[in-house]
Amino acid sequence: MVERLVVTTGRQGLFEFTDQIQALVKHSGLEQGLCTLCIQHTSASLIIQENADPSARVDLENWLNRLVPEHDPLYTHTMEGADDMPAHIKSMLTASSLSIPVIDQQLALGVWQGVYCWEHRHSSKQRTIIVHLGP
Amino acid sequence: MVERLVVTTGRQGLFEFTDQIQALVKHSGLEQGLCTLCIQHTSASLIIQENADPSARVDLENWLNRLVPEHDPLYTHTMEGADDMPAHIKSMLTASSLSIPVIDQQLALGVWQGVYCWEHRHSSKQRTIIVHLGP
Amino acid sequence: MVERLVVTTGRQGLFEFTDQIQALVKHSGLEQGLCTLCIQHTSASLIIQENADPSARVDLENWLNRLVPEHDPLYTHTMEGADDMPAHIKSMLTASSLSIPVIDQQLALGVWQGVYCWEHRHSSKQRTIIVHLGP
Numbered sequence: 001m002v003e004r005l006v007v008t009t010g011r012q013g014l015f016e017f018t019d020q021i022q023a024l025v026k027h028s029g030l031e032q033g034l035c036t037l038c039i040q041h042t043s044a045s046l047i048i049q050e051n052a053d054p055s056a057r058v059d060l061e062n063w064l065n066r067l068v069p070e071h072d073p074l075y076t077h078t079m080e081g082a083d084d085m086p087a088h089i090k091s092m093l094t095a096s097s098l099s100i101p102v103i104d105q106q107l108a109l110g111v112w113q114g115v116y117c118w119e120h121r122h123s124s125k126q127r128t129i130i131v132h133l134g135p
Numbered sequence: 136m137v138e139r140l141v142v143t144t145g146r147q148g149l150f151e152f153t154d155q156i157q158a159l160v161k162h163s164g165l166e167q168g169l170c171t172l173c174i175q176h177t178s179a180s181l182i183i184q185e186n187a188d189p190s191a192r193v194d195l196e197n198w199l200n201r202l203v204p205e206h207d208p209l210y211t212h213t214m215e216g217a218d219d220m221p222a223h224i225k226s227m228l229t230a231s232s233l234s235i236p237v238i239d240q241q242l243a244l245g246v247w248q249g250v251y252c253w254e255h256r257h258s259s260k261q262r263t264i265i266v267h268l269g270p
Numbered sequence: 271m272v273e274r275l276v277v278t279t280g281r282q283g284l285f286e287f288t289d290q291i292q293a294l295v296k297h298s299g300l301e302q303g304l305c306t307l308c309i310q311h312t313s314a315s316l317i318i319q320e321n322a323d324p325s326a327r328v329d330l331e332n333w334l335n336r337l338v339p340e341h342d343p344l345y346t347h348t349m350e351g352a353d354d355m356p357a358h359i360k361s362m363l364t365a366s367s368l369s370i371p372v373i374d375q376q377l378a379l380g381v382w383q384g385v386y387c388w389e390h391r392h393s394s395k396q397r398t399i400i401v402h403l404g405p
Contacts, residue, residue: 032271032272033272033402033404034306034402045374047366048312048366048367049312049358049361049362050312050358053347053349054346054353055346056347056358056403058346058347059344059345059346059355059358059359060358060359060362063338063342063344063345063359064362065276066344072295091335094362094363095365095366098366098367099306099308099367099369099402100308100367101272101306101308101361101398101400101401101402102272103272103400108272108308108400109310110310110311110312110398111310112311112312113310113311115324134404135404
């Protein structure tokens with residue numbers, strides 16, 4: 001089964017959508033199998049991270065922004081805005097696809113794990129994530 | 136179904152092979168499912184990136200070369216050449232495997248997305264990518 | 271088929287567990303298909319790397335430790351110890367899930383490739399990796 005999820009991002013940062021994926025899994029009736037996500041963009045990416053303490057996410061964002069700053073004189077691809085080339089680099093350093101096994105109709109995530117769409121642009125976007133579910 | 140693709144790289148850099156994967160998908164007759172790629176090397180890697188403006192790829196390559204330079208005094212693994220240890224690090228920072236859903240016999244990529252083999256060595260290599268197709 | 275593997279890490283560093291995965295594949299009787307791994311932690315990660323010369327692994331660890339040092343004044347998430355926030359960042363830069371095709375009951379890895387659990391904390395942990403096997 002292949003489905004399409006849309007995550008609306010409000011700004012640059014991490015947006016959890018574990019519940020949306022879990023709802024798809026539940027709705028599919030899949031008891032055991034594999035859930036695979038693939039994002040259809042190269043200026044946003046996917047990541048599994050801690051969803052307990054929000055300070056961990058703040059630090060992830062600040063650390064990556066420091067490693068990949070805007071206005072780096074190295075960039076030649078600047079036509080689409082100062083945040084575009086950093087967004088491609090951040091997407092390269094994180095994930096475009098992720099796979100999570102399903103056990104008893106539940107994503108087999110650890111206790112503190114959440115699935116996030118990482119928006120690397122400043123403006124709000126509609127990000128499409130294709131979800132494959134198989135036994 | 137498991138198939139083997141070979142990408143011949145001419146030099147260090149990004150080599151798109153979306154069409155080769157798409158041809159495999161078409162040939163398999165798979166209507167809907169999942170296409171998974173895994174590269175059999177640790178000095179080359181896989182990445183989904185923008186295939187519209189080539190300047191984005193140039194910047195990705197230059198940025199990663201600056202982050203992971205050759206001749207870093209930290210390296211002790213130097214027997215296989217100055218570009219070998221940087222290649223392993225670059226492979227670590229990008230992807231060894233990628234999964235892309237298939238819809239209507241087409242890879243469900245975004246409009247501007249292409250799939251690339253990233254050669255991290257200077258010399259031309261034959262890089263083997265194992266492709267799994269499943270419903 | 272979904273199984274659970276536990277890797278006991280003794281310290282910060284790379285721990286190969288290719289043989290444990292290969293044993294699962296053999297035991298399953300799967301002739302051809304896909305083996306997908308997903309780690310249930312965000313302070314440890316997965317990576318496919320060279321398993322021939324140990325110096326390559328030493329350099330990977332030292333390089334990443336230098337890029338993501340402890341006691342960075344940027345960190346606000348410090349309650350769980352000095353090695354915790356660096357661990358989340360290292361997990362972000364490497365992989366939470368990996369897929370490897372299976373051919374003739376064997377993981378289709380390259381000659382020099384091994385699969386590793388990367389422990390980013392200093393203390394020894396029991397790390398759970400969920401393994402999905404499908405045709």
